[in-house]
Each structure stands twice: as structure tokens, then as C-alpha cells.
Amino acid sequence: MWLLNDPRWEGFMTKQSEQDDTVVSMERYAGKSGAAPKVDEYIVEIVSDSGEGAQKCGQTFGAISGKMGNGVWTVEIIPAEIQPPARSPAGASGIRIRVGSRRVTNMGNEAELVVAFNEQVLFSRIANGAYREGTIVLLEDKWKEDPDEKIRAQYASAVKEFQEHGLVVHELPMEQACLKIVANARRGKNMFVLGMICYLFSRDRELANKEIARTFASKGEKVIRPNIDLFDSGYAFAAERLEYHWEIPVDETADARPTIISNGNQAVGLGVMASGMELVSMYPITPATSASHYIADVFDGVGGFVHQAEDEIAAIGFAIGASYAGKTACTITSGPGMALKTEMIGLAVMAEIPLVIIDVQRGGPSTGLPTKVEQADLLSALYGEPGDAPKVVIAASTIEECFHFVILARRLAEAFRTPVILLTDANLATGVQPYPRPQLQEEWLSAPVDQSPWDDQVPAYDWDQETGLSQRPIPGQRNGEYVLTGLAHTTHSKVAYDSDTNQESMELRSRKLAALQKTLKPPRVHGDGMGDLLIVGWGSSLGGIEEAVDRVRAEGRRVSSLHLRFLSPLEPGLKEIFSHFKQVMTVEINYSDNLDHPLITRENRRYAQLAMVLRAQTLVDIDCWSVVYGHPLQPGMLQRVIEQRLQALNN
Amino acid sequence: MFGLKADWSADVFERYFTLGDYAGGEARWCPGCGDFAVLNTVHRVLRDEQMPPEKTVVVSGIGCSSRLPHYVGTYGLHGLHGRALPLANGVKARRPDLDVWVGTGDGDCFSIGAGPWIHSIRYNMDMVVLIFDNGIYGLTKKQTSPTTPAGERTNTHPTGAPLPALNPLTVTLGISNVSFVAQVPDWNPPLLYQAIKLAHQHRGTSFVRIIQRCPVFSDSFCKPFQEDPERLLLLTHEHGLPMDESVLRLFPEQRAHDPCNWLGAMEVARDQSRLPVGLLYHDPDAPVYEDLSAQGLNKTNEEKLAVIEKALDNFAI
Numbered sequence: 001m002w003l004l005n006d007p008r009w010e011g012f013m014t015k016q017s018e019q020d021d022t023v024v025s026m027e028r029y030a031g032k033s034g035a036a037p038k039v040d041e042y043i044v045e046i047v048s049d050s051g052e053g054a055q056k057c058g059q060t061f062g063a064i065s066g067k068m069g070n071g072v073w074t075v076e077i078i079p080a081e082i083q084p085p086a087r088s089p090a091g092a093s094g095i096r097i098r099v100g101s102r103r104v105t106n107m108g109n110e111a112e113l114v115v116a117f118n119e120q121v122l123f124s125r126i127a128n129g130a131y132r133e134g135t136i137v138l139l140e141d142k143w144k145e146d147p148d149e150k151i152r153a154q155y156a157s158a159v160k161e162f163q164e165h166g167l168v169v170h171e172l173p174m175e176q177a178c179l180k181i182v183a184n185a186r187r188g189k190n191m192f193v194l195g196m197i198c199y200l201f202s203r204d205r206e207l208a209n210k211e212i213a214r215t216f217a218s219k220g221e222k223v224i225r226p227n228i229d230l231f232d233s234g235y236a237f238a239a240e241r242l243e244y245h246w247e248i249p250v251d252e253t254a255d256a257r258p259t260i261i262s263n264g265n266q267a268v269g270l271g272v273m274a275s276g277m278e279l280v281s282m283y284p285i286t287p288a289t290s291a292s293h294y295i296a297d298v299f300d301g302v303g304g305f306v307h308q309a310e311d312e313i314a315a316i317g318f319a320i321g322a323s324y325a326g327k328t329a330c331t332i333t334s335g336p337g338m339a340l341k342t343e344m345i346g347l348a349v350m351a352e353i354p355l356v357i358i359d360v361q362r363g364g365p366s367t368g369l370p371t372k373v374e375q376a377d378l379l380s381a382l383y384g385e386p387g388d389a390p391k392v393v394i395a396a397s398t399i400e401e402c403f404h405f406v407i408l409a410r411r412l413a414e415a416f417r418t419p420v421i422l423l424t425d426a427n428l429a430t431g432v433q434p435y436p437r438p439q440l441q442e443e444w445l446s447a448p449v450d451q452s453p454w455d456d457q458v459p460a461y462d463w464d465q466e467t468g469l470s471q472r473p474i475p476g477q478r479n480g481e482y483v484l485t486g487l488a489h490t491t492h493s494k495v496a497y498d499s500d501t502n503q504e505s506m507e508l509r510s511r512k513l514a515a516l517q518k519t520l521k522p523p524r525v526h527g528d529g530m531g532d533l534l535i536v537g538w539g540s541s542l543g544g545i546e547e548a549v550d551r552v553r554a555e556g557r558r559v560s561s562l563h564l565r566f567l568s569p570l571e572p573g574l575k576e577i578f579s580h581f582k583q584v585m586t587v588e589i590n591y592s593d594n595l596d597h598p599l600i601t602r603e604n605r606r607y608a609q610l611a612m613v614l615r616a617q618t619l620v621d622i623d624c625w626s627v628v629y630g631h632p633l634q635p636g637m638l639q640r641v642i643e644q645r646l647q648a649l650n651n
Numbered sequence: 652m653f654g655l656k657a658d659w660s661a662d663v664f665e666r667y668f669t670l671g672d673y674a675g676g677e678a679r680w681c682p683g684c685g686d687f688a689v690l691n692t693v694h695r696v697l698r699d700e701q702m703p704p705e706k707t708v709v710v711s712g713i714g715c716s717s718r719l720p721h722y723v724g725t726y727g728l729h730g731l732h733g734r735a736l737p738l739a740n741g742v743k744a745r746r747p748d749l750d751v752w753v754g755t756g757d758g759d760c761f762s763i764g765a766g767p768w769i770h771s772i773r774y775n776m777d778m779v780v781l782i783f784d785n786g787i788y789g790l791t792k793k794q795t796s797p798t799t800p801a802g803e804r805t806n807t808h809p810t811g812a813p814l815p816a817l818n819p820l821t822v823t824l825g826i827s828n829v830s831f832v833a834q835v836p837d838w839n840p841p842l843l844y845q846a847i848k849l850a851h852q853h854r855g856t857s858f859v860r861i862i863q864r865c866p867v868f869s870d871s872f873c874k875p876f877q878e879d880p881e882r883l884l885l886l887t888h889e890h891g892l893p894m895d896e897s898v899l900r901l902f903p904e905q906r907a908h909d910p911c912n913w914l915g916a917m918e919v920a921r922d923q924s925r926l927p928v929g930l931l932y933h934d935p936d937a938p939v940y941e942d943l944s945a946q947g948l949n950k951t952n953e954e955k956l957a958v959i960e961k962a963l964d965n966f967a968i
């Protein structure tokens with residue numbers, strides 16, 4: 001139980017006065033019924049016990065908004081357990097939806113409105129800094145009259161506590177209203193709430209009805225009907241009870257290309273199919289599994305197969321076997337699974353087997369934070385194998401990139417005869433965002449397996465001395481017979497017993513990365529090419545970082561940012577770009593020591609992962625700022641960090 | 652080789668494979684090692700079955716025995732310790748046209764590879780799995796393996812292996828969807844040949860445990876059986892391994908055993924006093940996993956693109 005003077009309230013709850021006035025002003029709350037005031041964007045949360053359908057409600061709201069042409073970003077709030085105790089702060093399950101007139105690239109700062117199915121779940125969101133003074137709370141009020149005296153007392157004291165901290169609480173009999181339509185409100189309140197927020201944000205009702213019908217399509221009319229009734233009744237309920245009403249107009253100048261809306265794991269799944277992958281070999285692990293769920297649903301159509309292996313080692317082994325036999329394969333996993341796969345990744349590097357490995361990162365080490373975001377597998381992806389195991393490592397920074405990078409990864413794997421690790425994370429996996437509909441291309445699909453005779457003059461590893469590149473024989477090709485081995489081997493794939501061969505083949509495998517790097521362009525700087533501070537990021541933090549940088553730049557400060565997609569090889573020209581800034585600092589969602597602590601010095605400080613790589617590679621004294629709260633980086637928080645660094649720099 | 656077809660036209664085989672077509676690098680096992688016998692038999696079965704070398708893939712883990720692929724002139728995949736089976740399953744998954752063989756040791760299969768062993772028997776993909784069981788870790792020089800007899804002195808247990816040995820036959824027979832279990836000693840060439848040939852002809856995962864001599868590290872593993880044939884029990888049956896008088900003569904102990912009879916197989920497998928030799932179990936109808944995993948191989952690009960467009964439609968705004 002959080003106490004009134006619990007330090008958690010402090011700092012996490014930002015005072016209205018500290019808010020940037022471009023983001024919020026009290027007028028936003030004065031939207032009395034009548035003409036709906038227009039707002040640029042709005043952040044809504046729906047929070048409940050798990051199993052009450054808050055996520056489905058929010059996803060549908062996001063889809064409706066996306067289809068209306070709004071920018072959308074959703075973030076799921078997932079408890080670590082499947083059935084945590086009811087009415088407990090740790091059990092908070094729900095979703096945040098940020099809707100804007102224009103493209104939205106991240107989860108934003110504090111929510112401005114939250115619908116809560118009980119009061120307890122709000123406490124953990126408060127502790128996460130999800131709200132601020134003035135945030136509107138639409139709270140289920142049935143607990144007020146609960147037969148259990150303890151619950152009644154908890155409810156009363158929480159409401160008081162919320163109000164004293166400036167939350168604008170509306171106690172509403174949502175349950176009661178739902179019971180007029182369904183016998184079990186637990187199974188319907190989410191659509192009722194959807195109706196409420198669709199009213200509040202002037203959503204297109206017809207579109208909403210279609211979306212509900214789509215959501216329950218597999219269950220038939222007898223389920224669709226009551227859900228539409230619930231929606232209508234929630235809509236009317238809000239119109240009658242609430243004084244708020246907004247419009248989030250669509251910026252008509254925005255990109256008019258055909259658009260799709262999906263989460264990152266679905267984007268990965270679509271990418272797997274569009275890249276011509278034939279086999280996904282996996283072992284269930286959060287937050288990666290839903291990608292395989294999606295693929296399993298649709299893979300038949302393209303003739304693909306999802307293999308659920310007995311463990312992650314077998315999963316990647318199966319994929320390597322298939323790839324060795326000429327079939328395009330990938331394995332999808334998260335941190336603990338990556339750890340198990342390292343020996344096999346080493347084999348794929350050593351024997352030069354094309355393979356795509358998708359790591360949907362979560363918090364580590366060990367079981368860590370299974371449902372939460374972290375970008376902490378970078379170093380293990382780069383260096384996780386014993387011995388030197390050069391491979392390609394790329395990271396998607398948007399949901400759209402989740403799609404395209406699978407295709408990129410597959411093509412790189414084939415062209416460079418190497419495993420390619422694609423890093424995404426929990427934030428991308430469950431976040432939902434609209435993006436331009438990919439224009440499918442036939443050449444993205446894999447070519448049929450070459451079964452023509454192999455030129456017997458060409459050895460199995462006919463390394464080009466310049467680039468290290470070579471073609472591989474595929475079983476079935478006459479005269480190509482060779483034995484793939486993880487042992488040091490010669491150009492003919494014979495076990496190497498002399499030391500020169502090992503030195504030479506290691507050079508050539510490494511050379512492939514240099515050859516790839518020569519084909520890359522230097523990354524684009526967001527903002528000016530010179531200034532005081534350059535923020536460097538990678539992965540899903542792109543939207544948050546750029547939004548924060550834009551805000552600080554709007555204050556006239558000299559800050560820019562740069563986002564890396566290639567981590568191995570690194571994109572070219574970094575040292576040159578860095579040289580135009582007084583200070584370079586990475587911003588990452590992984591652990592680093594904070595220099596403020598008396599024991600931490602520049603000599604013993606453990607840096608964030610990209611910072612470590614960049615320091616080693618460029619010899620620039622790169623600073624870092626990184627945290628592991630398990631949630632995506634809020635632009636507001638980053639803005640303050642950047643301002644502080646700039647101030648320190650200029651003093 | 653010529654064959655006459657019904658219309659009396661002579662059919663000339665375009666290719667005829669000799670033992671030389673299956674020769675790989677020169678085998679580097681110790682003198683007296685049982686692995687040579689297995690290698691020669693594999694060569695002969697491949698020749699007799701006329702398997703095109705380019706369509707044959709020999710997969711292995713790590714160990715002395717796992718050097719097998721290097722000594723066969725087909726495609727080969729010398730993988731990781733304990734992981735031969737997942738690799739082999741993957742090869743077969745989308746390429747049912749390939750003929751897959753697996754060579755693995757007692758440590759490789761029953762210890763580090765125990766997980767894949769169990770699950771691969773369930774997958775029952777069409778392949779021959781040869782377990783070179785010498786009751787010891789050979790390559791790493793005489794450590795206790797799961798099949799090292801209790802009391803046997805090894806470098807990790809100098810006073811004797813402390814645990815009762817694992818029985819790979821009962822374990823394998825106990826796994827759902829098991830379809831072929833045979834056991835043979837490496838020093839009986841005709842039986843070894845018949846076991847491997849029958850295994851190759853079976854569609855499914857053929858588990859062949861070969862009791863293999865290692866004169867350097869585990870001489871005592873095979874010696875008792877070589878010196879006292881009464882410690883072996885020959886399984887005879889019309890559906891078992893084909894064998895002639897010369898073989899039958901060598902085995903004073905024999906039992907008629909129908910390989911369809913799973914309970915009977917369990918019974919002989921459990922008998923600690925006599926090591927069963929022959930075909931313990933055979934179910935030619937157990938489902939094979941590639942019938943699932945290799946579906947949809949013939950989809951055209953047009954079909955695929957249409958399906959992916961439809962998938963995108965589902966996310967369209």
C-alpha cells in the first residue's frame with residue numbers, strides 16, 4: 001500500500017507547473033460538451049486486473065484511431081504473472097495509447113486520462129510515473145459498496161489520496177451499466193469502456209462497430225452483438241455523464257500512402273513471409289513468442305513451417321540443418337534463449353551457414369524482466385560466442401523496420417554466407433503503430449534451391465582473398481560434396497591441422513564484415529551536423545530520443561542525435577561525425593554505472609553497451625546515460641537529461 | 652548395369668556407384684577401433700542401395716565416432732557435441748529428398764544429447780541413427796559415460812563408475828512414436844550389415860545401438876561379450892534381421908522375438924544378464940514428422956505473394 005507521504009509520489013508525479021506548456025495546458029480539461037475542442041494529441045491508459053480485456057480495448061481504440069488517419073503508438077502494460085492477485089498494484093494489466101494528429105513515434109510522457117477498473121492497479125502506474133497533476137481518472141466505483149469492509153476502506157482512502165495529489169477523479173458506475181446488458185461484466189466491460197473513450201475522443205462509430213465485428217469475427221454474431229451493445233451503451237454513458245469531449249484532427253498534409261497498422265512481432269512475422277523464409281524454428285519465450293503465434297496462423301499459405309523445438313539449442317540446430325540443406329530458415333527468441341544458442345551461432349559463423357536469428361530483447365540477466373523492455377543483449381550478440389565469431393548484427397528502431405530488416409537480414413545472410421542477428425525488443429514487439437504498407441517484391445522471396453551440378457574445380461570454401469566471400473554447394477548438387485564442420489578447416493572444408501590455415505580463415509571470415517561495411521553509408525544526423533551534444537542511440541528508443549532532441553532544439557540548444565541500425569559492422573564515418581560535437585553520449589535502455597556515486601570513477605565505471613563498443617572503436621571519450629526501469633524511455637525524462645548534460649557542458 | 656524393361660528395351664543405368672564413390676578422407680581412428688567396421692558397413696550399404704552421393708548427408712556430433720562424415724564421400728555435417736539429431740532433423744525438414752544418416756557416440760547421444768535423443772525419436776524423421784556405444788568418452792580420453800558399467804575405472808571415477816549404467820534400449824523403447832530399435836556388436840559383420848541395411852530401408856528414425864570396441868580406453872566393455880557369447884541373446888524372427896547359419900552358429904543363446912511385440916522388446920531390453928542382439932522393435936507405420944514439416948514445398952511465387960498481400964490486407968487501414 002502506498003502511503004500519502006510515500007517518496008514514490010515525489011518526482012514520479014510531475015507538477016503541472018513543471019510541464020512544458022506546448023504539451024499541456026489546463027484548457028485541455030475545459031472541454032465541456034458542445035463543440036469538441038481540438039487537441040494535437042492525447043495519451044490514454046486503460047488499466048485493470050489481468051483478464052479483464054483492457055488490452056483488447058486499447059488495441060481496438062488504437063486500430064480505430066489509426067484507421068481514421070491518426071498517428072498511434074500503443075504500449076502494453078503486462079504483469080509478469082498470468083493470474084496475479086486481483087486488485088493488487090503488481091497485477092496492473094492494461095495498455096497506453098498515444099494518439100496524435102501526426103505520426104507518433106513513442107509512448108510519450110504522462111497519460112492525461114486513465115480508465116481504471118479498480119483503484120489498486122493505479123498505484124503501480126503512479127509509481128512508474130505514468131500520471132501527473134491534472135490527469136483525469138475514470139474509476140469504477142463498485143468497490144465503494146463492496147461487501148468486504150476492507151475493500152471499501154481501501155477504495156475510500158485511495159480516492160482521497162489520488163485527489164490530494166491532484167488527480168481528477170470521477171467515480172463511475174461502469175459495472176452497473178454493463179450488467180444491464182451482460183450477466184458477467186468482467187467479460188464485457190472492456191467494450192463498454194471502448195465506447196466511452198470513443199465518445200470522449202470523437203471516434204467514428206461506424207468504423208468502431210466494424211472493428212469490433214472484426215475482433216470477434218471468429219466467435220460469430222452472438223458474441224458480436226452484445227459487444228456492440230456494450231460499446232453503444234458506453235458511448236451514451238460517457239456522453240451523459242462526462243463533461244469532456246475532444247477531437248484529434250488528422251493532419252491532412254501527412255503521408256497519404258496506403259498504411260497498415262501492426263505491432264512489431266506481427267511486423268516481424270510479415271517480414272519472415274515476405275523474405276521468403278520457409279522455416280521458423282523456435283522455442284516459446286516472452287516477448288518473442290507472439291511473433292511465432294502470428295506466423296503459425298498464416299504460414300501454411302506460403303508453404304512455410306513453424307517448428308516448435310524441444311529447446312532453444314535444438315531450435316537453432318534445426319534451422320542450421322535446414323539452411324545447410326539450402327532452405328531459408330530463422331529462429332526467433334529472447335535473451336535466455338540467445339544464451340543457449342551461442343554455441344550454435346558459433347558453428348554457423350565458423351561453417352558459414354546463412355541464418356537469421358531474431359532476438360526480441362527483454363530485461364536480463366537470467367529470467368530478469370520477462371515482459372519488459374531492455375536493450376541489453378547487444379554485447380552478447382556481438383561477442384557472446386567463445387573465440388572470435390564475426391557476424392552481422394542489426395537493430396530495428398521502428399515497427400516498420402521490424403518488417404524490412406527481416407528481409408534485409410535474410411539477404412545479408414545469403415550474400416555474406418553468415419548468421420545475421422536482428423535485435424528488436426519488448427517495446428517494439430507489443431507496440432502498435434501505423435506505417436506505410438510494404439510494396440512486396442518477388443525478389444525478396446528466396447530463390448529455389450540450386451540443384452545444378454557444382455563445378456568440381458571450385459572448393460567448398462572458395463574464399464575470395466579480397467572480401468572473404470564464397471559460394472556454397474548445397475546437398476543435391478553433384479560434385480559439390482563436402483563436410484561442413486565447426487572445426488578449423490581448409491578451403492576444401494578439410495579439418496585444418498596446420499596453424500596457418502586457421503589464421504588465414506579467421507582473417508577471411510572477419511574480412512566479410514569489412515567488405516559489408518564498405519557498402520554502407522554514414523548514418524544521418526538528426527539535427528545539425530555540429531553542436532554541443534550528440535545523442536547516439538539504437539533500437540526502439542529512436543522515437544523518444546528524437547522527440548526529446550527536437551524539444552531541446554526548440555529551446556535553441558545545440559543538440560543533435562544519431563541512430564545506429566548496423567551494430568556489426570558499425571556504420572562508417574562515426575568518428576568524423578563525432579568530431580563535430582563537444583560531447584557524444586549514448587542513450588540506452590541497459591545498465592551503466594552512474595558517475596554520481598562516490599565509488600564510481602571514470603576508471604571503474606561500467607558503461608552502457610553501445611557506449612562501450614563506440615569507445616573501443618572510435619577512441620572518442622563517449623559518455624552514456626542508461627536506465628533499466630523496464631519501460632520505454634519517455635521523451636520528457638530524456639529532455640531533462642539532455643538539458644542537464646548541456647548545462648554541465650557549458651559550465 | 653543393365654536391366655530389361657517390359658517393352659524389351661535395354662535400360663542402361665546412367666550411373667552406377669561403386670565403393671569408391673563413397674570413399675572420404677582416410678580414417679584416423681586407433682588400430683582395433685570398432686568404428687572402422689561401422690564405416691565399412693555404411694559404405695557397403697550405400698553402395699548396395701545405390702544412393703547417389705550428392706543426395707546423401709551424413710550428420711554427426713562430436714567425439715571419435717562423430718568423425719564419421721569426414722570419411723564418407725557424400726555431403727556431411729560435422730556438428731556440435733550432443734546436437735547431431737536437431738541438425739539432422741533440420742536437414743530433413745524441408746528436404747525429404749535427401750537421405751540422412753547420423754553418427755553419434757554414447758556420450759554424444761545419451762548424455763549431452765539426451766534431450767534431442769528423446770525428442771528425435773518422437774519426431775521419427777526418416778533417417779538412420781548409428782550410436783557408436785563404446786561405454787566411454789573416447790575423444791576426451793576415458794571419462795565415464797552414461798553407459799559405462801558401474802565399477803569401471805575411468806579418469807573421472809578412478810575408483811569406479813558410481814552409478815548403474817543407463818539402459819538406452821529401454822529408454823528408447825519407452826518414447827512415444829518409437830519405430831525402429833536394433834542392437835548389434837561391431838565385430839559381427841553380417842549382422843552389422845543387415846541391421847544397418849534394414850534401418851536404412853525403414854521409413855522413420857532407425858535407432859541402431861552398436862556395441863563398439865575401444866581397445867584403448869574401454870577394452871573391458873566388449874571383452875566379456877566377445878569371450879563369452881552366452882552373454883549375448885540373438886533375436887530371431889522372420890521379420891527380424893536376416894541371418895544365415897554362419898551367424899546362427901555363433902550364438903548359443905537365441906530367442907524368437909517378433910519385432911512388432913513391444914512388450915517382448917521391453918522384456919529382452921531389460922534383461923541385464925544377456926545383451927540382446929538383433930531387431931527389438933519395428934513399427935513401419937509410425938507417423939514421420941517431415942510429412943508435416945515438408946508441406947507446401949511447391950507453392951509458386953505468385954501464390955506466396957497473393958497470400959502475403961492478403962495478410963497485409965488484414966492490417967490495412
Ligand SMILES: Cc1ncc(C[n+]2csc(CCOP(=O)(O)OP(=O)(O)O)c2C)c(N)n1
Pocket residue numbers: 713714715716717732755756757758759760783785787788789790791796
Ligand atoms: C559442449 C561440449 N562439451 C564438451 C566437449 C568435449 N567432448 C568432445 S567429445 C566428448 C565425449 C565423446 O564421447 P562419445 O560421445 O562417447 O564419443 P566417442 O569419442 O567415445 O566416440 C566430449 C565430452 C565438447 N566438444 N563440446
Ligand SMILES: [Mg+2]
Pocket residue numbers: 714756757758783784785786787788789796
Ligand atoms: Mg563413446
